[in-house]
Amino acid sequence: MSNLVKTTTVQKQKQMLPIVFMLLAAGGLTSLLWLQPRWLWTQLSPWLCPGATFFVETEAPMVALTVDDGPDDTDTHNANTTRQILQVLKKYDAHATFFLIGGRITAKNQSLIAEMVEQGNEVGNHLWADEPSISLPLSTFESELLETQRSILEAAQTRDKPVRINWLRPGSGMANRDMMKVARKYGYRVALGSIWPYDTLIPSSRFASTQILGNVRPGAIVILHDRGDNGEWGKRTVKTLEQVLPELQRRGLKVVTLSKLLEQKPSRS
Structure with a gap:
């Protein structure tokens, strides 16, 4: 038995x-x-976006914040989430690189882009429409890059400082080698990120805040989003930033633009 x-x-x-x-x-x-360990992004880079910047290896107490998919279009809904994001950044002396979609720049929100720059933020190119860049013919990719660049620069010029667009983020975070060559042809660097709290998939600012604060370290590039249906992504980003920014301040981490963070990168790399 x-x-x-x-x-x-x-x-x-x-x-x-x-x-x-x-x-x-x-x-x-x-x-x-x-x-989202850094070694994973390094391994995925050749397939996602060859040559893109995902993070910076540095001990300097800095992290870069990036915000995609703006500017908010007040024709769509009442809450102007781009303005709210700018307000919370100013409140905590934080700065961000805003990756703007050319087709969303209107007469009503143009002034917000100049306000971004005047506040010490940075503007980046996110192409003309919210769609996967990898699916675009190369000629369309190039023309949309240039058209978006023109629209952003027209809106962003201020009397105090010349505006230059240094950064491109392809739609859905994917581009092939030919697209990367086009970006370099026009003087762009391409950035993705090392911390994405799934803010377009999981409708919870608490989840996003916990994920960011649980994994952030010097040299990180954080990805958040503006707009969304009825402004939901932007509203969530405002709530997330209200939770994350004071804690990063407490930890001694300064929130900066991509270009500021990249100043920490050794020139030989």
Whole structure:
């Protein structure tokens, strides 16, 4: 009888092994999705966006904040989330690189772009429409890059400082080598990021704040979003920043633009 029990136990253990391995694999994937380790971005770079900047290796107490998909269009809804984001950045003496979509720049929100620059923020190129850049023909990619550049510069010029667009972020974070060559042709550097709190997928500013604060370290590039349906992404970003920025201040981490963070990068790299 005892031999039968032992045999049955062994059989059950063998049957459980695939389940255990599946759970371990799922747990490992969950950890990767949560932690977003830098080595993972380095490995993914050739397939996602070859040559893009994901983070900066530095001990300087700085992190870059980037905000995609603005400016907010007040024709769509009442809450101007771009202005609210600017207000919360000013409140905590933080700065960001705003990756703007050319087709969303209107007569009503042009002044916000000049306000970004006057406040010490940076403007970046996010092409003409909210769509995956990797799906665009190369000629369309190039023409949209230039058209968006013209629209941003026209809106961003101020009397006090000349405006230059240094950064491009392709739509959905993917571009091929030919697209990267086009970007370099016009003097652009391409940036993605090392911390994305899934803010376009998970409708929770608490989740986003916890994910950012749990993984942030010097040299990180944080990705958040403006707009969204009825301004939901932008509203969530305002709430997230209200939670994250004072804590980063407490930790002694300064929130800066991409170009400011890249000043910490050794020129040889």
